[in-house]
Amino acid sequence: MLQYKNHLEKLAKLKVKEISLIENVQTFLDKIELNKDLNAFNFVFEDALEQAKIVEEKIFNGTYGKLAGMVIAIKDVLAIKDKPLTCSSKILENFNSVYTATAIQKLIDEDAIIIGKTNCDEFAMGSSNENSAFGKVLNPIDKTRVPGGSSGGSAVAVAANLCDVSLGTDTGGSIRQPASFCGIFGLKPTYGRVSRYGLTAFASSFDTIGPFANNVEDIALILSVLSGKDEFDSTSKEIDIPNFLELLNEKNKIKIGIPQEFFGEGLNEEIKNIIQKKIDFLSQNEKIEFVDIHLPHNQYSIATYYILTTAEASANLQRYDGVRYGVRDKNQNELDEMYTQTRSNGFGKEVKRRIMLGTYVLSSGYYDAYYTKAQKVRRLIQEDFQNAFKKVDVILTPTSPFTAFKIGEKLSNPLEMYLSDIYTTSANLAGIPGISIPVGNDSNGLPIGLQLLANQFNEALLLQTAKKLIHKINE
Amino acid sequence: MNSKYEAVIGLEVHAQLSTKSKIFCGCSTKFGSNPNSNVCPICLGHPGVLPVLNKKVVEYAALMGFATNCKIRERSIFARKNYFYPDSPKGWQTSQFDEPICENGFLDVTTSDGVEHHLNITRIHMEEDAGKSIHDKGSETLVDLNRTGVPLIEIVSEPDMRSAEEAYLYLTKLKQILTYLNICDGNMEEGSLRCDANVSIRLKNETSLGTKTEVKNMNSFKNVEKAINVEIARQIEIVEDGGRIIQQTLLWDADLEDVFPMRSKEESHDYRYFPEPDLMPIVINENWRNEIAENLPELPEVRKNRFISEFKLPEYDAEILTSNRPLADYYEKVITVTRDYKSASNWIMGEVLKVLKEDKIEITDFPLSAENLGKLIELINNNTISGQIAKDIFPEILKTNEDPSKIVREKNLVQITDTSKLEGIISTIISSNQAQVQQYLSGKDSVIGFFVGQVMKASQGKANPKVVNELLKKKLIEQK
Ligand SMILES: [Zn+2]
Numbered sequence: 017m018l019q020y021k022n023h024l025e026k027l028a029k030l031k032v033k034e035i036s037l038i039e040n041v042q043t044f045l046d047k048i049e050l051n052k053d054l055n056a057f058n059f060v061f062e063d064a065l066e067q068a069k070i071v072e073e074k075i076f077n078g079t080y081g082k083l084a085g086m087v088i089a090i091k092d093v094l095a096i097k098d099k100p101l102t103c104s105s106k107i108l109e110n111f112n113s114v115y116t117a118t119a120i121q122k123l124i125d126e127d128a129i130i131i132g133k134t135n136c137d138e139f140a141m142g143s144s145n146e147n148s149a150f151g152k153v154l155n156p157i158d159k160t161r162v163p164g165g166s167s168g169g170s171a172v173a174v175a176a177n178l179c180d181v182s183l184g185t186d187t188g189g190s191i192r193q194p195a196s197f198c199g200i201f202g203l204k205p206t207y208g209r210v211s212r213y214g215l216t217a218f219a220s221s222f223d224t225i226g227p228f229a230n231n232v233e234d235i236a237l238i239l240s241v242l243s244g245k246d247e248f249d250s251t252s253k254e255i256d257i258p259n260f261l262e263l264l265n266e267k268n269k270i271k272i273g274i275p276q277e278f279f280g281e282g283l284n285e286e287i288k289n290i291i292q293k294k295i296d297f298l299s300q301n302e303k304i305e306f307v308d309i310h311l312p313h314n315q316y317s318i319a320t321y322y323i324l325t326t327a328e329a330s331a332n333l334q335r336y337d338g339v340r341y342g343v344r345d346k347n348q349n350e351l352d353e354m355y356t357q358t359r360s361n362g363f364g365k366e367v368k369r370r371i372m373l374g375t376y377v378l379s380s381g382y383y384d385a386y387y388t389k390a391q392k393v394r395r396l397i398q399e400d401f402q403n404a405f406k407k408v409d410v411i412l413t414p415t416s417p418f419t420a421f422k423i424g425e426k427l428s429n430p431l432e433m434y435l436s437d438i439y440t441t442s443a444n445l446a447g448i449p450g451i452s453i454p455v456g457n458d459s460n461g462l463p464i465g466l467q468l469l470a471n472q473f474n475e476a477l478l479l480q481t482a483k484k485l486i487h488k489i490n491e
Numbered sequence: 492m493n494s495k496y497e498a499v500i501g502l503e504v505h506a507q508l509s510t511k512s513k514i515f516c517g518c519s520t521k522f523g524s525n526p527n528s529n530v531c532p533i534c535l536g537h538p539g540v541l542p543v544l545n546k547k548v549v550e551y552a553a554l555m556g557f558a559t560n561c562k563i564r565e566r567s568i569f570a571r572k573n574y575f576y577p578d579s580p581k582g583w584q585t586s587q588f589d590e591p592i593c594e595n596g597f598l599d600v601t602t603s604d605g606v607e608h609h610l611n612i613t614r615i616h617m618e619e620d621a622g623k624s625i626h627d628k629g630s631e632t633l634v635d636l637n638r639t640g641v642p643l644i645e646i647v648s649e650p651d652m653r654s655a656e657e658a659y660l661y662l663t664k665l666k667q668i669l670t671y672l673n674i675c676d677g678n679m680e681e682g683s684l685r686c687d688a689n690v691s692i693r694l695k696n697e698t699s700l701g702t703k704t705e706v707k708n709m710n711s712f713k714n715v716e717k718a719i720n721v722e723i724a725r726q727i728e729i730v731e732d733g734g735r736i737i738q739q740t741l742l743w744d745a746d747l748e749d750v751f752p753m754r755s756k757e758e759s760h761d762y763r764y765f766p767e768p769d770l771m772p773i774v775i776n777e778n779w780r781n782e783i784a785e786n787l788p789e790l791p792e793v794r795k796n797r798f799i800s801e802f803k804l805p806e807y808d809a810e811i812l813t814s815n816r817p818l819a820d821y822y823e824k825v826i827t828v829t830r831d832y833k834s835a836s837n838w839i840m841g842e843v844l845k846v847l848k849e850d851k852i853e854i855t856d857f858p859l860s861a862e863n864l865g866k867l868i869e870l871i872n873n874n875t876i877s878g879q880i881a882k883d884i885f886p887e888i889l890k891t892n893e894d895p896s897k898i899v900r901e902k903n904l905v906q907i908t909d910t911s912k913l914e915g916i917i918s919t920i921i922s923s924n925q926a927q928v929q930q931y932l933s934g935k936d937s938v939i940g941f942f943v944g945q946v947m948k949a950s951q952g953k954a955n956p957k958v959v960n961e962l963l964k965k966k967l968i969e970q971k
Contacts, residue, residue, distance in 0.1 A: 095539045103538065115532050117539060216538040221768035249541050250771050328768055331571050334582020335536045339634070351632075355575055378573075378763035387765060 018177060022233040023086050026180070030075050030085050037075070037085045037129075041068040044087050044131055048178045054154045056172040058092045059100050060132040067129045074127060081126030082241055086234075088123055089173040089182040092133040093140050094225070095214040096120055103216050104148035105138045107336045107343050107362030117214020118246045119183065119225045126241050131179050134169030138364045139333065140185055140218045142166045143193060143436035146427055147366040154423075155197060157462060161420040164194030164436070167228070171198040174228040181229045181238055185215055187222045188321050189416075189440025192452035195228055196415035196465020199454040201482070202228045203235050204440075206473045207447035208253035210239075211246030217332040219325035221251075222444040232483045235451070236260035239475060255473055263476045264483045269302075272481070273309035273408030278439055284418045286458045291414055291466060294455055298488055307408060311400045314442050316393050318434055321441040323377050323390040330374025336362065369430065394445050401446045405471040410481045413439050415452040415465030439467060449475045453482050455489055496692045496730075498723045499700055500658050501650035504665055505643050506675040507620065507683040508551045513640035514619045515542030515585065520642075522681065526635040534640040536580030541769050544569075548642040549592065549773055551674040552617045553783045555644055556593030558668045558790055559612050566774050567592040569617075569767040574760055577634045578622035586645075588764040591616035592773065600660035610661050611649035618643050650689060650700065655719035662686055662715055667791050671816045679711050686715050690722045692730065701726075702736040706750055708743045718743040722750055794819055802832035811840055817854045821861050828865020831872055838864060842885055859889050867895040875899060876906050880952055908955040910962060913946070916954070917966050920945045928970050939963060 019035055020026040029035040041064050048060055064087070074080040090096065093103045095113035102108045116124070124130065137147040145153040145168025153168040155161040156176040163172045167184025171194035174182050184191040186204035195202025203226045210225045217223060227238045240261065245254040274295065279288060298304050338344030338358035345357035363371070377386035404411060416436055426433040443450040449472070452465040466485075470478035513520055516533035533540040556563045570588035596612035620643050622636040646665060652658045666677040666684060677684050691703035706722050709715045721743075726736055741750040775783075789797070791813050798809035798819075813819045818839070825835045843864070847854060867888065870876045876884075876899055884904065888895050899905060907913055920942060921928055931938040939960070946959045 093539075095537075101538055108538070111538070113539070114537065212539075213541050214539040217769075219768075248543060250543055251541075251769065327765060331573055331583055331763075331765070334573060334575065335538070335580060337575060337577075337582060339577045340535060340580060341537070351577070375763065378765055380761050380763075383763075383765075 018180075018230075022231045023083070023180065023237055024233065026086070027075070027084060030072070037068045037072040038065060040085070041065055041087060041129060041131070044179055047176070048132070051156070051176055051178060053159070054156055054172050054176060055151050056134055056153055056169040056176065056178060057089070057132045058102060058104060058135050058150050058169070061099070061130060064129050064131045071127045071129060081128075082237065083123060083126040083128035086123075086128045086238075087131050087180045088128045089131055089134045089170060089179040090120060091136050091140075091167050091170045091182070091184045093136060093185055093216040093218075094120055094133075094183060095216070096130065096133075100133065101216065102133075102149070103139045104136050104150050105336075105363065105367070106149040107338075107358070109149065109343060111342050113214075115214065117225075118211035118248060119242050120214065122241050122244075123183075123238075134167070134173050134182060136169050136184075137166035137190075138367050139216065139329070140166040140187055140190055140223075141329070141366050141370055143189070143433050144421070144423075144426065145169065145194070146423065147364050149364065152423060155420050157199065158420065158460070160422055161462070162197065162423055164197035164416075164420065166190040166194075167202075168194050170228050171195055171200060171202065174198070174230060175200050181227055181234050183225060184228055185218075186224050186226055186440075186444065187218050187325060188444050189437040191226045191228065192440050192443075192450055192465065192467055193416050193436055195452040196454070196463065196467075197420040199457075199463030199465075200228055200230055201232060201235050201451065201453055202226065203239065203451045203475075203479075204443060204449060205239060205243070205475060206449045207444070208251055209255075209449070209473065209475065210242045211244070211249040211252045213246055213248040217328075219328040220332060221328060222321075222325055224444070232264060232453075232479055232486065233261060235482075236264050236479050239479075253473070258476045260476055260479055264479055266476075266480050267303070268480070269305070270410060270477070270481055270484070271305045271307060271408045273307055273404055273411045275309050275311040275314065275404070275411060275413060277311050277314045278413040282417050282435065282438065283414060284458075287414050287417070287419065287464050290456050290458070290464055294466070294485075294489060295412070298485065301488060304484070304488075306412075309404050309408060309411065311397075311404060311411075311442065313393060313396045313400050317397060317442040317445055318438055320390045320393045320397065321437070321445060322373065322434065323386050324394065324445075326370045326374030327378050327387055328374070330371045330378065333363075333367070333371055338362070366430070397442055398446045401442075401448055401469075401471070409470070409477055411469040413467045413469070415439060415467040419458050419460070419462035419464060443469055446472075448472050449478050451478055451482050453486055455485075495694060496723075496727050497653055497695050498655075498719070499650045499691045499693060499703070500652035500655070500719060501689040501703075502646075502648045502652070502658055502661060503687045503689070504646045504648075504662065505685040506555075506646065506665075506669050506677070508548060508642040508644060508674050509676060509683075510545060510547045510551065510642055512545060514545050514548050514617070514642035515640055518640065524637055526633075526637060529637040530639070534580065535636060536582075542585060542767075544770055544773070545642065548617055549775070550783050550786070551642070551672070552592050552615060552644050553775060553780070554672050554674060554787060555646070555669065556596065556615055557784055557787050558672055559593075559596040559598055559615070559646070559665075561593035561596030561612060561615060563593055563775060563780060564590060565776070566590065566772050567616075568772045569770045570764045571767050572618075573763045576621070576624075577632065578624045578636070578639065580622070580636060580639060584619060584621060585767055585770075586618035587616035592775075598661060598664050600657060600664055602654070602656050602660065608652070608657050610651045610657065613647045613649050615644050615646050618645060650691075650703075655716045655723070658688060658719055659712060659716040662712055664791075666712075667815065671788060671791055673788075673816070679709075682710075688715065688719050688722070690719055690726070691736065692723060692726045702738050704736065704738065705740045706743055707740060707753070710745065714743060714745050717748060718750060721748065725750065788816070791816075798822075802826065802836075804832060804836055808833075808836045808840060811844075812836060815854070821854050821857070824861030825865045825868070828862055829868040829872065831868055834868050834872070835865070838868060842882070846889065858892050860892055863888060863892060863895055870895055870899060874906055874908055874955055876904055877952065877954075877956055879947075879956075880904050880906070883952065904953060906955045907950055907953045908958050910958065913950070913954055913959060913962055914966075916946055916949050917942075917959070917962055920949065921966055921970065928967060931967050932971055939967075942967070
């Protein structure tokens with residue numbers, strides 16, 4: 017176990033030399049090595065030790081940033097200058113980024129220490145972290161099971177204490193679902209809250225960057241650093257950045273909506289019962305009120321999500337063509353053959369499946385039936401949430417209909433795999449923030465995640481609620 | 492053309508906008524830099540990069556919209572046009588599809604038969620240019636991505652043109668407006684202006700459209716006209732022979748002066764357009780619209796009419812002087828020095844344009860300042876020098892761009908208007924040319940020209956011809 021319960025405590029201990037940052041980083045490096053079988057990291061940065069020296073110096077002379085000494089692992093879809101950026105794909109196995117993502121730069125500017133890049137599903141496409149050119153990632157709680165995906169490596173890095181905090185990306189649940197499978201906290205911020213510049217695009221109008229942590233405080237702290245309008249991302253929004261950490265302990269009365277559609281068929285009975293018990297228990301508290309609500313279009317969210325994200329992905333992944341960077345098939349003389357072979361060999365099965373699906377829905381003659389219609393449904397789903405947030409502050413749902421499943425269990429059935437995200441994709445369709453918090457274990461000892469959703473840019477309330485619920489549940 | 496048929500022509504014109512930086516990144520748009528030097532991760536399409544729209548591009552596109560009578564959309568969006576090609580780093584061209592910035596404009600042109608044609612413009616949209624593939628280095632294809640992301644507008648006309656001449660005039664007018672707005676240099680040879688033509692034919696009283704072909708690769712205005720004529724003739728020949736026109740893309744070969752089909756593989760694209768999720772919709776509100784409109788300069792048509800009414804110039808003069816903005820500016824500068832509007836026009840249309848043509852330069856590179864040309868004209872008008880002297884010293888003024896009055900003084904070229912001085916010269920000439928005097932006195936008036944010539948010669952051209960004429964007539968009569 018770690019010698020501190022969150023970053024503020026760590027920083028306090030670093031200041032009084034109760035902890036040595038260099039030893040701390042070395043311990044993480046040793047643990048990463050020791051837990052190599054989890055396969056959480058694609059790349060480990062040995063230069064983290066030198067960074068630790070510099071930051072420790074800064075801490076002693078009082079010129080340190082907000083995240084001084086926080087050891088962070090980064091999902092390998094985010095760009096860091098002169099470091100590999102593979103997206104866990106063979107097609108980028110030799111690629112180093114020439115610039116740094118805005119979100120990462122903000123962490124570095126606040127003296128965080130980047131310890132490495134984590135494994136993930138190829139181009140963030142997957143729900144089990146089994147689609148990676150670097151091999152599958154194991155769930156540290158049960159190594160025969162998946163950690164969830166696509167940010168599986170980032171979730172495992174935090175769950176197995178291989179770092180303090182990690183960054184993942186969430187396009188349809190890729191932070192919340194692995195957080196739930198690994199028993200930790202994972203936040204998907206509002207679309208536009210955190211700059212996407214430097215995030216390798218999967219589905220541009222869905223992609224978000226967010227943190228994994230062992231506690232809500234670190235989530236709140238890191239979110240305030242990541243947030244803000246970026247001149248390099250036109251879709252990032254100029255909006256107030258609250259001090260999320262300070263606001264965590266606000267004691268407002270909150271009204272929580274329970275969408276009936278999220279507790280019906282398909283939800284594992286055990287998960288359903290445990291969450292229901294938690295709700296009953298929390299209902300006794302006079303400051304928390306639960307009401308039933310409806311999100312009628314959620315039943316279309318998976319279909320809508322897969323039409324729109326694959327459409328965007330089919331375009332976003334066209335740049336990996338072997339012409340300018342990445343791996344090129346050198347045996348071909350004809351341009352078309354070079355493209356075909358490079359992409360056939362460079363992409364994995366799931367990525368190719370989605371490129372084909374996306375190409376299909378955008379094709380002339382099919383565009384209106386799929387893409388245009390899905391955009392309409394997306395608006396209906398957004399309206400569902402707008403209406404719901406007129407009545408309640410926060411919405412509570414299970415994060416996933418099941419707990420971590422066995423490795424290989426759903427690989428041959430993509431549709432079943434896609435259902436992992438049945439409760440998470442709607443937040444991306446609506447652009448609202450969501451967090452998964454651990455609320456207990458099933459009979460196999462596997463973690464169960466509870467998802468909270470709030471209105472756009474209302475992360476402060478979302479995190480407050482998360483803190484309040486966790487506090488009560490653990491009492 | 493076979494008189495049974497009429498041609499139906501529409502043009503798609505691409506104009507490279509002369510912004511300093513590219514449309515979605517800060518890279519320079521400078522022409523002629525080393526290959527792949529004006530590039531960054533954004534225009535190279537590296538993983539994770541995002542576009543940020545250059546506001547100037549929107550303003551330039553809207554200006555062109557205003558100048559071509561278009562409706563400017565309050566909200567327009569970008570779209571991805573997907574295709575694979577090595578000079579397209581993202582695998583798509585960011586363009587506009589179903590909500591372009593400008594729609595429903597028009598231009599009027601007058602053909603040589605004096606008929607005015609109202610030509611509708613469907614749309615103007617913004618997009619990025621692709622890079623350049625260079626195939627001539629052995630078996631390798633080299634790619635230069637300096638041009639990738641240079642802003643373009645595409646101006647799409649309705650199929651309203653019925654002859655290559657109309658197409659030529661329409662294109663010329665577009666170029667004139669683009670250069671007046673100072674948003675494109677209009678150079679077809681360098682590719683900053685490109686034109687594709689959609690051509691079909693039909694029987695004269697037919698209302699439905701025939702199958703069209705697209706003709707590409709014309710690199711000059713004259714070639715556009717030629718290519719269209721060649722294509723019209725080709726189509727008529729096919730139809731006359733009982734054949735059918737195939738919808739296809741044709742490439743113009745300027746050396747062979749003929750069109751050839753493009754490989755069909757290169758044109759069978761499904762571009763899978765969809766709205767660009769990385770860019771917000773462009774919203775041009777009332778304020779911004781007004782700001783842009785304020786930057787709209789006086790357009791060629793309006794300026795021409797003003798030249799006619801304000802400076803009393805013939806339409807022919809006004810047309811030529813306003814054919815491009817710097818020339819019209821030059822004229823207007825000359826006439827701040829001299830108020831002799833017509834002489835100023837004559838000098839520019841004569842001597843100045845002659846030099847431009849001979850030296851193949853633009854008016855902006857013309858060495859003689861408008862101020863000094865104005866002064867030269869004034870020297871004639873206030874009788875300091877004769878028109879002939881002015882023309883004689885013009886090459887020297889051109890070389891030095893010195894104040895003409897200084898040169899006139901230095902070379903002692905001030906016109907002789909002093910009658911006593913001239914009377915002496917005239918008396919000598921009359922006395923030594925008695926034969927001609929007798930001819931004149933016997934009624935042969937034209938002999939006066941001989942005497943004027945002699946006086947001018949004797950005065951080294953400095954004599955004021957008008958004064959000489961009067962004095963001569965007087966002195967010759969006295970010989971009676
Ligand atoms: Zn650039």
